[in-house]
Amino acid sequence: MKKLLVLLCAVAVTASLCACGKTETQETVTVQLNEVTHSVFYAPQYAALKLGFFADEGLDVELTNGGGADKVMTAVLAGQSDIGLAGPEACVYVYNQGKTDYPKVFAQLTKRDGSFLVGREDVPFNWADLKGKTIIGGRAGGVPEMTLEYVMRQNGVIPHVDAVVDTSVQFNMMAGAFTGGNGDYVTLFEPTATEVEAAGKGVILTSIGQESGEIPYTAYFASQGYMEKNPDVIQRFTNAVAKGQTWVQESSAAEIAEAIADQFPDTSVEVLTKVAQRYKDIDAWNATPVMEKSALERLELVMETAGELAREDWVNFDELVDNSFALAVK
Numbered sequence: 001m002k003k004l005l006v007l008l009c010a011v012a013v014t015a016s017l018c019a020c021g022k023t024e025t026q027e028t029v030t031v032q033l034n035e036v037t038h039s040v041f042y043a044p045q046y047a048a049l050k051l052g053f054f055a056d057e058g059l060d061v062e063l064t065n066g067g068g069a070d071k072v073m074t075a076v077l078a079g080q081s082d083i084g085l086a087g088p089e090a091c092v093y094v095y096n097q098g099k100t101d102y103p104k105v106f107a108q109l110t111k112r113d114g115s116f117l118v119g120r121e122d123v124p125f126n127w128a129d130l131k132g133k134t135i136i137g138g139r140a141g142g143v144p145e146m147t148l149e150y151v152m153r154q155n156g157v158i159p160h161v162d163a164v165v166d167t168s169v170q171f172n173m174m175a176g177a178f179t180g181g182n183g184d185y186v187t188l189f190e191p192t193a194t195e196v197e198a199a200g201k202g203v204i205l206t207s208i209g210q211e212s213g214e215i216p217y218t219a220y221f222a223s224q225g226y227m228e229k230n231p232d233v234i235q236r237f238t239n240a241v242a243k244g245q246t247w248v249q250e251s252s253a254a255e256i257a258e259a260i261a262d263q264f265p266d267t268s269v270e271v272l273t274k275v276a277q278r279y280k281d282i283d284a285w286n287a288t289p290v291m292e293k294s295a296l297e298r299l300e301l302v303m304e305t306a307g308e309l310a311r312e313d314w315v316n317f318d319e320l321v322d323n324s325f326a327l328a329v330k
Contacts, residue, residue: 029060030060031054031237032062032080033062033082033084034065034084034085035064035072036068037067039189040191043276046244046263048241048247049061049063053240054240059240064081067172069090069142070090073090073093073094076103076223079223084103088219088320089146089299089308091105091320092299092303092320102224103222103224104221104222104227104320104322105322106220106222106238107242108290109220109241110217110286111214111215111217111284111285111286112212114217115208116193116205117148118185118186118205119203119205120184125205127151130152130163131157134183135148135183135185136177137167138167142171143215147209149306150212150306174186174188175192178201179201185205190275207278209284210282213298215302220237220289222234235325235328238328242288247259248280248285249285253276253280256273257272257275260272289325296315296317297317
């Protein structure tokens with residue numbers, strides 16, 4: 001009888017907690033979210049999904065992998081996805097095309113490059129080692145490729161002059177191209193970089209993000225039409241993201257690995273723990289969804305340095321970013 005009473009009390013407490021997370025009048029809304037790739041880099045998002053932060057806000061998030069910022073943006077512009085998660089450079093490009101209903105950023109998830117430079121030999125690394133070599137760097141005009149070029153220049157290696165930056169390989173095919181024998185170096189996100197290293201097919205040499213400094217690397221955006229019609233959904237979505245960001249800041253790498261393990265069924269918790277710690281060590285995740293003006297300006301400087309954005313085409317911060325939802329987080 002005592003065991004039954006304890007069980008009934010537990011059920012009652014659980015029901016009470018659920019009721020507190022979502023109001024009785026709040027309608028559950030399905031949100032189509034398209035992410036640029038699937039990576040431990042987005043741990044705050046996956047933690048928010050697993051721990052029920054989106055559900056608490058009355059949101060049923062359907063997650064798809066776009067396989068590149070350009071493809072994510074295409075899906076958002078076509079109305080196939082409600083919200084995109086990718087580099088803000090995609091929004092800059094669309095804005096400069098003169099589109100009326102260009103997407104705006106409403107929340108920032110990560111604050112530096114999440115990729116790692118992977119080579120073939122386990123030797124002390126110096127950026128001068130890249131001279132005369134080929135680096136598989138990702139799509140031209142994408143943040144990963146532009147940040148790589150920015151860091152190379154900062155370290156005295158001129159892209160396309162001192163070294164070849166191969167931009168012909170699709171983002172989700174880069175690891176396969178490298179392990180298949182192409183290129184001398186490649187930039188990879190996690191857990192792919194660690195998996196390549198564990199398989200003995202490459203060695204992680206350095207973090208691109210540590211070298212580049214803070215950049216609004218990945219952010220959430222939606223068309224202005226969608227935001228105007230669904231401000232409550234955007235706010236609830238941002239609330240959930242903020243909870244995920246706070247949780248990863250306060251949690252250990254092991255706790256993060258356990259929370260996101262379902263998202264990476266082919267990767268061991270041990271590897272996920274190592275990867276989560278690596279991202280914590282470089283301070284990869286934004287503490288809040290707010291994007292700072294200085295961060296966007298650094299991104300535009302990276303784009304300008306890469307030859308993808310003229311100075312006169314820099315976008316006014318308030319035209320591209322709507323921080324009102326991030327600042328109103330509950």
